[in-house]
Amino acid sequence: MPYVDGPISGEQAKQHALTGLREAIARGEMAPAQRLVEGELAERFGVTRGSIRAALIDLTAEGLVERIHNRGARVRVVSxxxxxxxxxxxxxxxxxxxxxxxxxxxxxxxxxxxxxxxxxxxxxxxxxxxxxxxxxxxxxxxxxxxxxxxxxxxxxxxxxxxxxxxxxxxxxxxxxxxxxxxxxxxxxxxxxxxxxxxxxxxxxxxxxxxxxxxxx
Amino acid sequence: MPYVDGPISGEQAKQHALTGLREAIARGEMAPAQRLVEGELAERFGVTRGSIRAALIDLTAEGLVERIHNRGARVRVVSxxxxxxxxxxxxxxxxxxxxxxxxxxxxxxxxxxxxxxxxxxxxxxxxxxxxxxxxxxxxxxxxxxxxxxxxxxxxxxxxxxxxxxxxxxxxxxxxxxxxxxxxxxxxxxxxxxxxxxxxxxxxxxxxxxxxxxxxx
DNA sequence: GGCAACAAAAATGTCAACAATCTTGTTCGC
DNA sequence: GCGAACAAGATTGTTGACATTTTTGTTGCC
Structure with a gap:
């Protein structure tokens, strides 16, 4: 039986993506105003796109990320x-x-x-x-x-x-x-x-x- | 052509549900700790369940609503x-x-x-x-x-x-x-x-x- | 060469069906 | 009668496919 698990999902996955993204932003890995493409992030963290999307919505509420309709999410720049x-x-x-x-x-x-x-x-x-x-x-x-x-x-x-x-x-x-x-x-x-x-x-x-x- | 539109949806719908819910909570229509059933609210506001869900997530971030996994949302009681x-x-x-x-x-x-x-x-x-x-x-x-x-x-x-x-x-x-x-x-x-x-x-x-x- | 219109690709938004979970009501054994 | 196990119903969670929109690349015209 091959050990190729698909992307994990559910509450646990969302939490994983959330903390991972938050830390990545905190340590400056994501340049300010850089586009956060859901698909890429999903692959990087090994979760589904839905989990990434939920995490991005949470980060938006926290003021770390900016989301524009039909135009995706970006790291918010604080002047x-x-x-x-x-x-x-x-x-x-x-x-x-x-x-x-x-x-x-x-x-x-x-x-x-x-x-x-x-x-x-x-x-x-x-x-x-x-x-x-x-x-x-x-x-x-x-x-x-x-x-x-x-x-x-x-x-x-x-x-x-x-x-x-x-x-x-x-x-x-x-x-x-x-x-x-x-x-x-x-x-x-x-x-x-x-x-x-x-x-x-x-x-x-x-x-x-x-x-x-x-x-x- | 019959004028029976189904539930509206999209960003507009979510906003409608969000403000509607917020005002309903503000004017005390929803008793504290009352269960907020997604289906009922969707019908009441004439939007899809997805819009209601999104609105509830936002209200949770605002601290007005409490969501427990698999147990739905309630009006948060402030001691x-x-x-x-x-x-x-x-x-x-x-x-x-x-x-x-x-x-x-x-x-x-x-x-x-x-x-x-x-x-x-x-x-x-x-x-x-x-x-x-x-x-x-x-x-x-x-x-x-x-x-x-x-x-x-x-x-x-x-x-x-x-x-x-x-x-x-x-x-x-x-x-x-x-x-x-x-x-x-x-x-x-x-x-x-x-x-x-x-x-x-x-x-x-x-x-x-x-x-x-x-x-x- | 530059520009506008168009076409292809990529990314996001939406939905409806399905799965998992909890709640409620009932039955069975004691 | 009481409680535990069980089954039915209700509610939420998740997924994958599809629609919409934006972006990119190309073509053709001037």
Missing amino acids: VEEAVAITECRMVLEGLCAAKAAAQATDEQLSELAALGQAMVKAVADGEPLTYSALNHELHAYIRDISGQQVAVELLQRLNAQLVRHRFQLALRPGRPQKSLNEHLALIEAIRAHDPEAAQVAVHAHLASVIDALRE | VEEAVAITECRMVLEGLCAAKAAAQATDEQLSELAALGQAMVKAVADGEPLTYSALNHELHAYIRDISGQQVAVELLQRLNAQLVRHRFQLALRPGRPQKSLNEHLALIEAIRAHDPEAAQVAVHAHLASVIDALRE
Whole structure:
């Protein structure tokens, strides 16, 4: 009996295609505005065209993909102007999460935060911007986690997914990690001091600086 | 030639079903947790089952509907706890919009705001909570409009759609319109004074009061 | 050579039948 | 009478073929 299975399908297949596509877009494999042909993607992921189509519809709702009637799907390009608007929203939503995190973080979570902060210091000292960027992302995610504000967390995940390209571009800018590091350390300190007000201010300051950097 | 057209279909049909369903949910025609049977809805709206299915998928992404595999779609029920979390997010996002609106509103827009405020005063004086609720909604939408913050506006529309049931319940509570009115007038004044800080504070105060009311 | 009309190919959109799954009602054994 | 197994009906999920539309390539005319 030959092991030539046809394309898998069903819910599992759609999920596979969805995560695969999302990651491919995130790591920049798909150039912006590149056409996403259903047939090609179906073959590449070994699923049916229907699964790919369903995944593309989901990604459209997430704002990562743009679909035009009878003209297929493309990777959506996020202009600098829009990236700024998105970051403004992140500013207030992450401010909310940081304030909540500061109010209710446990001692265990606080020491985890401190550890993250030290790892970031080390990454900058070692001159490893990619490691730093990953830790950066992890820190923000952890703070969201602590906040327990499920609604804000979901909104932020959507918004962040749309910024992958800009985030990447920003991380490699010389001098940027050092500035960002100080802002993050201030944020960590505010949370460790259980000071919601200061945490919110720190987030605002940090993301205001990100907005400046976005605009070059 | 008989005028018995079958169910219409295509993009137009899906849009028709989508808006129809959204409005039906908004006006509470569909009880919470009620099953949404694809076949019934298809007949009701005169479209094919495929169009209904597509619309339900979209509404799921919008958070208005819940779909379980092989078990169909239901109107999603938003718990009080979740309504509070949603309102917290509204607080910061509408605060952002109000601040922007205060910074950049034109004279024409300011007088439109004043007119809205006076209409609200009249609605409360006349004891018409439904009119007031509609004006309330209109005011918030107009401020979002002035802000020009497209990203925040879209997020807020999503969030607001999920609150229809709670909003309705809140509007009919005795004494609530009077309190709400004062908060709105303060917000309008702050924007008219081109004071972003005060506008943001007014929004926060207003929605904090909404959260208190939600919790009863 | 350039352009418009046309033809071929590719890609997306749509549908109707079929398959899989869940729900409900009934029967049988205890 | 009660519960479990079973069968019938209802509902959703999936597929593959087909229709529509866009795109590409070609031809013929000026």
